[in-house]
Amino acid sequence: MLSAGGLVRSRVLRLRGPAAGLVRWAGPATVSVPEPRVRSVSGVGGASGAGGWYGSLSDSAPVHLCEHFLVGVQQVSGLPWWLSIAMATVSVRTLITLPLATYQLLILSKVEALQAEISELAKRLRYEVSVRARERGWTEKQSRVQFQKNLRRLVSQLYIRDNCHPFKASLVVWVQLPLWVSLSLALRNLSLDQSALRGELAAGGALWFPDLTVPDSTWILPVCLGLTNLVIVEVFSLQRVGASGFQRLVLNGIRGFSVLMIPIAATVPSSMALYWFCSSLVGFGQNLLLRSPTLHRILRLPTRRSDSPYRDLLSAFIAKYYK
Template sequence: MAEPNCADVFYLHKQLRHGLRYMWQKSAPRGDNQKGGSSDAAGGWYSSLADSTPVHLCEQLLVSVQEASGLPWWFSICVATLSVRTLVTLPLAAYQLVVISKVEALQAEISELAKRLRYEVSVTARERSWTERESRFQFKKNLRRIVSQLYVRDNCHPFKASLLVWVQLPLWISLSLALRNLNLQGALAAGGALWFPDLTIPDSTLILPVCLGLANLLIVEVFSLQRVAASRTQRLALNTVRGFSLLMIPIAATVPSSMALYWFASSLVGFSHNLLLRSPSICRLLQLSTPHSTSPYRDLLTAFFAKYRK
């Protein structure tokens, strides 16, 4: 099954955003025993962000879900995560897939036009005695113009495929800070379950952090299977994402269980949504321009076992 060319970049962004929380933790105010000047400097921007309108809206969302459902807080967090990601990010992920599919479908046409353009530039270069540098400049300039015209014609500029990141990242930050604010208010103290009864303290068993790291690592490994012959840059990016996935384990071990639970639930929902978008029925519904496998899940399992059972 042919996959989007920028899927690796999407998951890289997804993992990079987790690193932001580490910086927030370091810059948050530590208490009254710090010196006033340094404390204000360290916590000023963080406090403003935690007190922003999007964060308070996310707080209201979480509280409303819990009050309307009557569910315990741990389950309410999972329900809110599923709802937000399904109603907001899933449609954007589908739109991203459509845009990328159109861009991929244009590659053959772009390749053919590039060959013609290269010939025309070489003819003109001989007529006008252009240097090699001038010829390359004219070729690249006109190729960019042609490609831009094709993107406009098919309404598939690659930037549109990044809309998911620009929405998902602020949403993730806002929900994480909303949970932090609720933790400080003590609202989640008795809302846990099983081995994490208190959502305001870190998971001392490390089960949630390890599950989060393994889930993110599974996502990376499964969606790296689309790269049959990855370039050096792609392999470097893949190893970087693997590193962030493992780094999330100690980070999640230092934050309240509510945040680790949200990150874990968000990763699982995102993974299931991306598997859903591989479905042949969904591909037909979205009228994707590029051909897709009729048995995507079996192909994934086959590729997975072929790679890791050598």
């Protein structure tokens, strides 16, 4: 933590507007399909036989939009269905998820860079609250309320000043999760008996999963999915030094969900399991890409990053699991 004094005063004076006074004492895209080769995929969700909210979700507009997107990719590329699913996954993760993840990295870096300034403001604010508490005879609880209220106001003004409210960092989740669900249900609909394309998916597999409409009986895809998700979680956990009890609880919950996805993936059509595995694999690659020092220099991130992130990651992994 930086010391108070002239440096603290100079940083505080840079706040504009109401933040100049530390304390306010208030009182206590779709893909077009070539016309000659259009194949109907409408009505698949409605014929799924599922009722209630699940049936409505399977028959929703976003899911049908994803169906047409998948069919369009396969028709335009002319690739087998298994390779077309992989290609569609890479396209979505690259064109939609990667830019949002990059934006998330930029926001989080700005928030991290503000921590030193927030610490200085908190130190100065705590002193001023204690002085005013003695003058007005506040109790400890009243002093704590005044401190927390004014600190939240100052931190909010800092976020506005640097345009980096942490909520913006969650944008990638609000886009990626509905997209993942919609594409998963679209592949499920295309694999149903009522689908006009079921025959093509049944013959569109490869290697140990020749039929994309039935579950992978070898469990190779489900296990690969679970292992990839676990690696992603462990890489993320290596960034958390001195994690709190709640953070460790969340990480263990995600680990448990990653293991639970293995039997779930073994009960769904292979097309869905293939999409989930490809999505996790591309996501892992993008996480590694976002650690690149070159990318950080291009984005001009305000925080210092290691010049050898991959070596540091490998060293941290070895230190945690092999020593």
